[in-house]
Amino acid sequence: MSNWVRSTGLVAGLMLLAVSVFAPSPVQAADPAKSQIVMTVGEMCGGCVKKISKRFEGVKGVAKVQCSIEKKSVTVVPDQGVRLSPKGVWELMESIGKTPTKMVTPNGTFTSKPKS
DSSP, X not given: OOHHHHHHHHHHHHHHHHHHHHSOOXXXXXXXXXXXXXXXXXXXXXXXXXXXXXXXTTOTTEEEEEEETTTTEEEEEEOTTOOOOHHHHHHHHHHTTOXXXXXXXXXXXXXXXXXX
């Protein structure tokens, strides 16, 4: 085997190793989804979406809020590296008259107001 073929194979092997070591793992890539809070509410309309979006706008640590009228759900996505307080998010929803019926968080699933 020529030196060129061996060198090319060695370089290709090292590149493959580097990609596998430094590429984000599926767990790292899914991290934002693992830190979000998903709530189900009793009713949801266009007015509710506006009210919820406005209430979470500018809240420190909240990157995005997504509402689904069809699923009657609210998804709160935190800023990277932030873990939101389930109790705090629940209370924000209560402050606009939208008490969640179910809340799924990294800390667990709640059907009543979390203690922390």
